[in-house]
Amino acid sequence: MATPKEMLTTWDKVQFGAVLPSFEDPEHKKRSKFHSYNYSVADWRVEKPVFNRDLCIDCDFCWVSCPDSCFIVEEVVNKRGKKQAKIVGINYNLCKGCGVCVEVCPTPIKSLLMFPEYVDNDEALKQWPKKD
Amino acid sequence: MAQKYELKSKEVWDGNMAAAHALRQAQVDVVAAYPITPSTPIVQNYAQFLADGYVDGEFVMVESEHSAMSACVGAAAAGGRVATATSSQGYALMVEVLYQASGMRLPIVMTVVNRALASPLNIHGDHSDLYLGRDAGWIHLIANNPQEAYDMTLCAFKIAEDERVRLPVTTNQDGFLVSHTAQVVKPLQDEDAYKFIGEYKPLNPMLDTKNPVTYGAQTEEEWHFEHKANQHKALMDSPAVIKEVFDEFEKISGRKYNLVETYKLDDADIALVLMGSAYETAILAVDKAREEGIKVGLLMPRVFRPFPYNEVAEKLKNVKAVAALDRSAPMGTTGALYNEVAGALAANGQSAIMTNYIYGLGGRDTTVEHILDVIKETNENAKAGKRVTDLQGFINLRGPKLSFN
Amino acid sequence: MKNITNLKEFACTPDRFQGGHRLCPGCAHSMIVREVVNATDDDLVISTATGCLEVCSAIYPYTSWDVSWIHIGFENAAAAISGAEAMYKALSKKDKLYNEDRRIKFVAFGGDGGTYDIGFQSLSGAAERGHDFLYVCLDNENYANTGGQRSSATPLGAHTSTTPRGRVSYGEKQRKKDLTMIMAAHGCPYVATAIPSTKHWKDLATKAAKAISTVGPTFINALSPCTTEWKFKPEETTEIADLAVETCAFPLYEIEDGHKLRITYRPKQKIPIEEYLSRQGRFAHLFKPENKWIIEEWQKNVDEYWDYLQRREEAGV
Numbered sequence: 001m002a003t004p005k006e007m008l009t010t011w012d013k014v015q016f017g018a019v020l021p022s023f024e025d026p027e028h029k030k031r032s033k034f035h036s037y038n039y040s041v042a043d044w045r046v047e048k049p050v051f052n053r054d055l056c057i058d059c060d061f062c063w064v065s066c067p068d069s070c071f072i073v074e075e076v077v078n079k080r081g082k083k084q085a086k087i088v089g090i091n092y093n094l095c096k097g098c099g100v101c102v103e104v105c106p107t108p109i110k111s112l113l114m115f116p117e118y119v120d121n122d123e124a125l126k127q128w129p130k131k132d
Numbered sequence: 133m134a135q136k137y138e139l140k141s142k143e144v145w146d147g148n149m150a151a152a153h154a155l156r157q158a159q160v161d162v163v164a165a166y167p168i169t170p171s172t173p174i175v176q177n178y179a180q181f182l183a184d185g186y187v188d189g190e191f192v193m194v195e196s197e198h199s200a201m202s203a204c205v206g207a208a209a210a211g212g213r214v215a216t217a218t219s220s221q222g223y224a225l226m227v228e229v230l231y232q233a234s235g236m237r238l239p240i241v242m243t244v245v246n247r248a249l250a251s252p253l254n255i256h257g258d259h260s261d262l263y264l265g266r267d268a269g270w271i272h273l274i275a276n277n278p279q280e281a282y283d284m285t286l287c288a289f290k291i292a293e294d295e296r297v298r299l300p301v302t303t304n305q306d307g308f309l310v311s312h313t314a315q316v317v318k319p320l321q322d323e324d325a326y327k328f329i330g331e332y333k334p335l336n337p338m339l340d341t342k343n344p345v346t347y348g349a350q351t352e353e354e355w356h357f358e359h360k361a362n363q364h365k366a367l368m369d370s371p372a373v374i375k376e377v378f379d380e381f382e383k384i385s386g387r388k389y390n391l392v393e394t395y396k397l398d399d400a401d402i403a404l405v406l407m408g409s410a411y412e413t414a415i416l417a418v419d420k421a422r423e424e425g426i427k428v429g430l431l432m433p434r435v436f437r438p439f440p441y442n443e444v445a446e447k448l449k450n451v452k453a454v455a456a457l458d459r460s461a462p463m464g465t466t467g468a469l470y471n472e473v474a475g476a477l478a479a480n481g482q483s484a485i486m487t488n489y490i491y492g493l494g495g496r497d498t499t500v501e502h503i504l505d506v507i508k509e510t511n512e513n514a515k516a517g518k519r520v521t522d523l524q525g526f527i528n529l530r531g532p533k534l535s536f537n
Numbered sequence: 538m539k540n541i542t543n544l545k546e547f548a549c550t551p552d553r554f555q556g557g558h559r560l561c562p563g564c565a566h567s568m569i570v571r572e573v574v575n576a577t578d579d580d581l582v583i584s585t586a587t588g589c590l591e592v593c594s595a596i597y598p599y600t601s602w603d604v605s606w607i608h609i610g611f612e613n614a615a616a617a618i619s620g621a622e623a624m625y626k627a628l629s630k631k632d633k634l635y636n637e638d639r640r641i642k643f644v645a646f647g648g649d650g651g652t653y654d655i656g657f658q659s660l661s662g663a664a665e666r667g668h669d670f671l672y673v674c675l676d677n678e679n680y681a682n683t684g685g686q687r688s689s690a691t692p693l694g695a696h697t698s699t700t701p702r703g704r705v706s707y708g709e710k711q712r713k714k715d716l717t718m719i720m721a722a723h724g725c726p727y728v729a730t731a732i733p734s735t736k737h738w739k740d741l742a743t744k745a746a747k748a749i750s751t752v753g754p755t756f757i758n759a760l761s762p763c764t765t766e767w768k769f770k771p772e773e774t775t776e777i778a779d780l781a782v783e784t785c786a787f788p789l790y791e792i793e794d795g796h797k798l799r800i801t802y803r804p805k806q807k808i809p810i811e812e813y814l815s816r817q818g819r820f821a822h823l824f825k826p827e828n829k830w831i832i833e834e835w836q837k838n839v840d841e842y843w844d845y846l847q848r849r850e851e852a853g854v
């Protein structure tokens with residue numbers, strides 16, 4: 001992941017007209033080095049959301065509300081043969097730790113909780129509040 | 133398909149009609165424009181061509197010139213041939229977007245009919261608008277009569293769209309004196325004109341949605357300078373392509389254009405430098421002066437940006453005195469053309485005596501007699517071997533003599 | 538029109554506005570943008586006015602967009618999209634489209650500054666000319682990108698950096714301009730209000746899908762609670778948006794063909810406006826005794842407007 005500083009080039013090599021291509025390989029949707037998807041805002045965070053798959057009901061509220069498109073989704077087919085999104089994780093390169101996802105998570109014991117950045121995710125899962 | 137327009141080998145067109153036909157023949161995909169005197173007829177003529185089936189592109193009658201240029205930028209980035217027309221206040225309203233168009237390297241063609249800038253309001257010709265767009269990163273071509281307005285507009289597309297250039301281009305003609313003065317114009321037939329310009333060559337088109345692109349990103353101190361330098365280089369390199377296009381145009385039209393036009397300059401002792409319709413008046417004045425034994429010649433930058441400073445210096449290397457005539461209020465310094473020429477001479481170690489004249493503001497007449505006066509004063513300087521006239525004079529200004537040293 | 542049934546299915550849409558942008562944590566702009574962009578499967582060409590969204594999503598050398606996108610200036614997002622749309626029409630007419638097999642839709646985003654104020658002329662022009670595009674106003678009721686100055690969308694009593702509260706000032710003196718109705722008055726075939734919210738995600742997504750599939754100029758005014766300038770905690774963004782709707786400070790409705798008004802969400806019980814105002818630092822001073830009248834004025838305005846909407850809906854005009 002190149003930082004802007006590392007990408008700095010000379011005047012004769014800048015992008016023509018400052019036009020940025022989204023994809024390096026459009027057919028396979030491989031995003032280019034110019035895509036912010038390949039940039040990290042992780043250092044904006046002091047707290048991070050941790051995701052507990054065991055409690056999640058796949059309502060996808062977190063997916064629709066996350067301002068930073070962090071939720072990694074897997075397309076699955078449900079019992080009635082309809083496609084649906086299953087949350088499989090959080091892209092921590094993109095997460096700024098705003099806490100919106102935690103706020104909107106509707107499970108009785110939240111499936112998403114904020115933890116200090118330094119706490120390991122496995123450790124966080126161990127500290128999860130238990131059902132009464 | 134648009135219908136072919138039957139053209140005679142000689143048409144009687146004013147500058148506006150000439151420019152409108154050039155836009156029609158270029159088969160522009162999107163024209164977005166807003167009317168303003170004296171370029172309104174370009175827009176109206178184009179609308180009539182559309183109404184009569186001679187145009188099959190889109191014609192967007194926007195609600196302002198700011199939106200005209202913005203729509204042009206949107207359309208050009210979308211990926212096709214784009215043009216507009218304007219003058220004066222309309223041009224001024226566009227200025228913000230002129231920079232954005234060139235920064236994105238979009239090959240938009242704008243046919244400008246030059247007019248004064250208010251206040252006081254004035255609808256007649258001078259070069260205030262052209263000078264306003266001077267640093268906007270566009271190529272500016274000058275036309276002195278309807279034939280040239282037509283020719284330059286055709287050339288403008290080919291220059292702008294060349295992959296070695298990819299910059300927007302204006303063609304400039306004087307308000308009323310060219311735009312509304314009917315003269316014989318020898319047009320190309322539609323197919324020849326289109327063949328000359330060629331098919332539009334897409335570069336990063338937004339409408340190629342399989343390859344999405346982002347236009348108009350923000351660059352800050354780490355990148356901005358590099359982009360501007362890159363764009364400047366493209367302008368500085370463009371004369372090679374402009375020359376090529378002019379040469380190719382000569383082959384099909386027999387009309388020869390140069391980065392710098394001259395008249396009787398080869399053996400001249402003194403020279404006048406000016407652009408626009410007054411150049412034609414000056415030709416008559418030169419002939420008269422020569423009858424009186426003054427060896428005077430003329431020079432005009434056909435291309436105002438990029439300014440062909442080395443060519444200008446080269447052409448002026450044997451003259452003893454030069455008068456640069458500016459058709460725009462200099463507002464606190466010497467005129468822009470004076471500055472350009474003086475800079476060109478200085479850069480090449482030449483020391484012709486230089487003076488500056490301001491003329492023709494707001495469409496004020498400039499006659500052969502007026503120019504003869506300038507020639508005589510310039511000749512005084514040449515004879516004396518030093519400047520004996522004032523640095524900056526005003527031509528045909530009512531009231532006590534106004535000049536500066 | 539994309540069939541939007543439930544969130545589980547909607548969430549299978551691959552995002553075309555991606556993270557890594559520099560909007561504030563909890564910024565509502567991107568919640569709205571994601572929903573709008575996800576509300577169609579057609580290809581998109583987007584223009585964006587200068588403002589937070591533009592500045593934060595295309596900082597060279599990075600772009601956050603998976604679709605074609607252009608930013609020209611502050612006041613011309615609508616003009617820019619008209620040009621692009623005109624080019625699409627021209628190239629289709631001439632059989633010169635780049636990808637014959639793709640259908641392209643045109644969307645413009647602007648902040649309230651870029652829409653209510655400086656860009657209003659170009660929006661009005663583009664709407665009147667009938668270009669086929671959706672314009673979405675990201676209405677955070679201030680010029681956030683430049684440090685929170687007032688706009689004509691700033692509501693009564695709000696503290697902004699150019700209408701600061703002070704010893705002799707209670708903040709913004711004017712009421713919010715009713716841009717949605719003004720756009721309806723243009724005769725736009727579809728106009729709507731919306732908010733970013735989990736409760737109302739479908740309201741926004743459906744409106745966006747409808748607007749995008751409607752031929753002609755359409756407009757969505759989306760309230761975009763701004764954590765930084767409204768002064769609430771980032772995680773509260775959607776909650777504040779919900780409160781705007783539950784208090785009827787920002788009712789959800791749509792208007793078809795310039796006049797057919799339909800309220801798309803009716804709070805079971807309208808909550809007092811204090812509950813919305815008190816949650817935002819920009820209104821904190823209104824709770825001083827001498828400013829009580831402003832809250833009363835607010836409530837009166839909200840009640841009157843809600844009443845007006847209901848009467849219009851009922852009358853079918």
Ligand SMILES: Cc1ncc(C[n+]2csc(CCOP(=O)(O)OP(=O)(O)O)c2C)c(N)n1
Nearest residue numbers: 587588589611648649650651679680681682
């Ligand atoms: C012609 C012009 N005037 C002023 C500005 C400065 N400016 C840039 S963004 C902005 C405010 C944007 O406010 P808004 O449209 O509400 O968007 P927001 O940032 O709130 O999302 C201003 C004043 C500009 N870029 N261009």
Ligand code: SF4
Nearest residue numbers: 066095096098099101
């Ligand atoms: S904390 Fe904010 S940015 Fe991070 S995943 Fe949750 S909603 Fe997204």
Ligand code: SF4
Nearest residue numbers: 056057059060062105
């Ligand atoms: S909001 Fe909570 S329950 Fe719903 S999908 Fe996200 S993590 Fe799972």
Ligand code: SF4
Nearest residue numbers: 561564589681763765
């Ligand atoms: S200032 Fe407000 S609108 Fe701008 S990025 Fe921050 S939260 Fe979003």
Ligand SMILES: [Mg+2]
Nearest residue numbers: 648649679681
């Ligand atoms: Mg705003």
